[in-house]
Amino acid sequence: MKGSTSTSTSKMPVRLRLGTLAAVSAVLLGACAKVAPQTTFEPQGPIARQINDLINPVFIVAGIVFVLVQGLVVFAVIRYRDRGQPEPEQIHGSTRLEIAWTLVPALILLAIAVPTIKTIFDLSQTPSEDALAVTVVGRQYWWEYQYEESGVVSANELVIPAGRAVALTLKSDDVIHSYWIPALAGKTDVIPGRVNRMTIEADAPGEFPGQCTEFCGTSHANMRNRAISLSAGDFDDWIAGQKRDAPAPLADTPAAEGLATFSSRGCGGCHTVGGVSDAKIGPNLTHLASRSTFAGAIFENNAENLTTWLKDPEAAKPGNKMIIPGAPLKPDEIEKLIAYLETLK
Ligand code: CUA
Numbered sequence: 001m002k003g004s005t006s007t008s009t010s011k012m013p014v015r016l017r018l019g020t021l022a023a024v025s026a027v028l029l030g031a032c033a034k035v036a037p038q039t040t041f042e043p044q045g046p047i048a049r050q051i052n053d054l055i056n057p058v059f060i061v062a063g064i065v066f067v068l069v070q071g072l073v074v075f076a077v078i079r080y081r082d083r084g085q086p087e088p089e090q091i092h093g094s095t096r097l098e099i100a101w102t103l104v105p106a107l108i109l110l111a112i113a114v115p116t117i118k119t120i121f122d123l124s125q126t127p128s129e130d131a132l133a134v135t136v137v138g139r140q141y142w143w144e145y146q147y148e149e150s151g152v153v154s155a156n157e158l159v160i161p162a163g164r165a166v167a168l169t170l171k172s173d174d175v176i177h178s179y180w181i182p183a184l185a186g187k188t189d190v191i192p193g194r195v196n197r198m199t200i201e202a203d204a205p206g207e208f209p210g211q212c213t214e215f216c217g218t219s220h221a222n223m224r225n226r227a228i229s230l231s232a233g234d235f236d237d238w239i240a241g242q243k244r245d246a247p248a249p250l251a252d253t254p255a256a257e258g259l260a261t262f263s264s265r266g267c268g269g270c271h272t273v274g275g276v277s278d279a280k281i282g283p284n285l286t287h288l289a290s291r292s293t294f295a296g297a298i299f300e301n302n303a304e305n306l307t308t309w310l311k312d313p314e315a316a317k318p319g320n321k322m323i324i325p326g327a328p329l330k331p332d333e334i335e336k337l338i339a340y341l342e343t344l345k
Contacts, residue, residue, distance in 0.1 A: 218319030258340025
């Protein structure tokens, strides 16, 4: 037994040692990303800041406890390791020590519990009356947004006014999802048959990426999301624009042929285009061209990506519910449809 640990370490093949070093470095360096738009440690609104202000002190306390405990363990392992010495005298129980190590952790937990409980209660408060009310519906694999006051329906990109609380009502149409925009708030599960609520708020205009954080099927990883905060004036303009029906394309243009294709291929059986169709299975497309992304915010909204998508939605995003009735779309149909979709500003 004597010295067995050091012998086995020195016998570790160089390749294995390098491999271990590489694996450990990869894990550690993984935490050093320079561009991390989904970090929770750079809050961009009062709700996320409140959560961050709780995480930091708790993390510091946990860090101190970790270093202390692990340090003592390592010290004891090295200092008192078996060198063939006789077994030390066995003792049992020290009332003073027992009281100390029961009391100290209890006091630490109590100190952490006070701000934790306060934050939990603060965050679950009903937002003020002038908060913007939006219902969020989770679907495999995209998000629908219903603006309660204006009746506007949009998808994937949650447009909000900066500096104003937004009261989200979270619902699911199929399975459990979880709504999360790390820079603006914590995550909340979105559960079928149940209504959950959360408040989010952005300090200033900007874009904040998010991600579904509950495994919900094949394309869970492709169920992204984005909040876009605008100044109050820009937000009012956006709402006004979204309230309008889709503009009718000019006669004898590719867009007009695209609208005819939209109708003949049955796109309106699933999608709403204001003034053209009224179905609620797929995302509302009335103002698709005003969004910067589509299909769960995984694609930039441009003609190239729309072509890829319309050619074979299943290959572009496995497990999604987009069904093209009959045969796949022909290249000229896709071209016309995109010409039409691009007019839906
Ligand atoms: Cu929706 Cu994961």
